[in-house]
Amino acid sequence: MAFRKRNIALSRTPEASLDPSSPSSPLPSQGVAPLAHSSPQPAPSIPGVRPSPIDGRATTSTGTASLDAILAGHAGLPLGNSIFIGESGTTDYAGTLLRFCAAEGVVQGHKVHVVGVGEGWGRDLPGLHEGREEQKEKKAKEAQERTEKMKIAWRYEGLGEHGVARGSSTSSSGQEESVFCHTFDLAKRLTLPVGTAINYIAIPPPSKSSSFVSVLESLQQHLASSPPNSIHRLVIPSLLSPALYPQFASQPQHVLQFLHGLRALLRKYPARLTAMITIPLTLYPRSTGLVGWMEHFSDGVLELSPFPYDPIQALATSAGATKDEERPQGMLAVHKLPVFHEKGGGGAGLGDAGEDLAFTVSRRKFTIAKFSLPPVEGDTEAQQGAAHDAGGGTMPKKEDLEF
Template identity: 70%
Template sequence: MAFRKRNIALSRPGEDVQSSASPSSSVSPILQAPPGVRPSPVDGRPTTSTGTPSLDAILAGHAGLPLGNSLIIGESGTTDYAGALLRFYAAEGVVQGHRVHVVGMGEVWGRELPGLVEGKDGRREGKERAEKMKIAWRYEGLGQFESARGSPASNRPQADGGGAEESAVFCHTFDLAKRLTLPVGTAVNYIPIPRTSQPSPFPPILQNIQQQLASSPPNTIHRLVIPSLLSPALYPPSTSQPTSILQFLHALRALLRQYPTRLTAMTTLPLTLYPRSTGLVRWMEILSDGVLELSPFPYDHMQSLSTSGAATQAEERPQGMLAVHKLPVFHEKGGGGGGEDLGEDLAFTLSRRKFVVAKFSLPPVEGDREAQEEAAHGHGGSMPSKKELEF
């Protein structure tokens, strides 16, 4: 039986083996992913971060938003938690050097993007991420939900450290109390809503986005941000007609499929004005790849949670519920997960530096809490002592 050394490259018939193994031989170059893009751990599709690690963790196991897909986030009430998600999404694109398109908002909205966390706190978080990834990087890289409360696997630094660590950051940490300093000539495209006599203002918006995609280099990543879609404060009344909004979403979906490795979109929708029970909103959700719903708690309910022990001292009080109605599915195996087990048991918390999606658990009953406190103080007699637990 003939054997071949492992360190000698295979050659075609009639080709010299030594010449094929020489360093000067022609080797196909390895395509490098653009900044802020990495392959999905599920099927290798290119993904980008939404700027919110816990949101990346629940997107069908892809640990990010796959390119060529869209998310629509509905919110009920008068709060603007969904707007914070949009700002994180846009700020992440600016930091990564992506081309960000904002519909219906001016430069004032762009100047309110959250700034990066710097200093000792940022370095401390980087060390915590490094230590965490040394322990279980394979599990967290799959975008499991348990990584939502901690540092995401998407922030795994390189082993070399230094500049390689900074260049490999997939999702940055932002501070809502700070403002992002936009670099000179930053790639933020503010698309106004045309006030014309046309029945729909969406065709000029789509034309603007398509021109930007066609004129940019092929490795440029684009992010489309649409705040408060169909809001009467921004859009004329005619846009709420199905012939207007559904055609726009259908054309946007076709544009995402035309540029499957360059474009993503995130939209917010006021559910108080357009509830999910209407046929128009259901069709809008069908034309979107992912659908999330934010239901903030009333003020009195949040006050009761603050006194009922719904969270420990290390955890922050939840501010509302998050429902996952639809997630992107990419192949016959169903992607990395579905929305069946990610329903009404998810809660969200917006703090100064992060938007966290975590599992929601009801607070303990008052009697049980008193019993636990009594046992913890040694009055119950059922809790073993520290000496008894030592081996």
């Protein structure tokens, strides 16, 4: 086997070939800055926005932690998407979800746009819930600060040590502001900040040709005039309700054109705008073609089906239930989820395998959980098994151990 010598002439060093002043350098000699290894600057964080654990897209909270958990595994509502919630009956549980969403936006400093209702709706937003643990920590912290002040001599109080302590308290408050999803209390009322935190968009009189043109124009104007890192939330309670909208608003050429224009705005501002809409299904059933097209223009579709109210059963349940046991108010059906088809989606743990979901509205929270029927009356084995599971297990009898 013969070896052949290969002469490779290296006339210049790699450093010389990259020198802009060299005549044979491929880089131009003018207007070229020297190469530097600079680390990428992190993007500024926006309150109430975090990346999705699936694909990293920006998501925000709906104000309800259990609702965030079922949104296709994104742990929140992806920006640039909408949720369409239908509810049958005369209840307004869907309106509670909208109030949580609006309250979360106000607390996070987002711009909230509410369509069709007045300032009275905004004054009924739930306030922040302060748990017992938070109150205990607050009292313990205040007691610790008082003891530290008593230990330090009075002549050292004006020095810079107390300024450092105050700075740490502000940093701790900054951490509280970075909470993704807050807990609200329906028995309290949220104190709105001074300024225009909520933009109320009124429905024009019936003399107009279309009731939704002004809504899109107002929303477009606020998006164009606001900073590029601002987050906007559109909330539309009881869409097409006769108490809020004129009769011709339910015609397809009006409402479908509005939803089509809203979808265009969501795609134009994919990192700044979200929307939540509710509709009374008793007046507009899902079997109609109008509601079908409305769901088609929405990214997520949910349906609330409240249980019929039985005062006797409700009294018996409230008398025998504990604080941890709360009777669900109805069923929740997930018909479509936002960004479910990209990169797998799902993985939320609720409703993935076709499981039934139920919702419970208590004084302080709106909870979505798996639904299971209680044991049938007369089935002693099932009732004993349920009691065994609820009581943490008991020792079996001697007769049960004999074969």
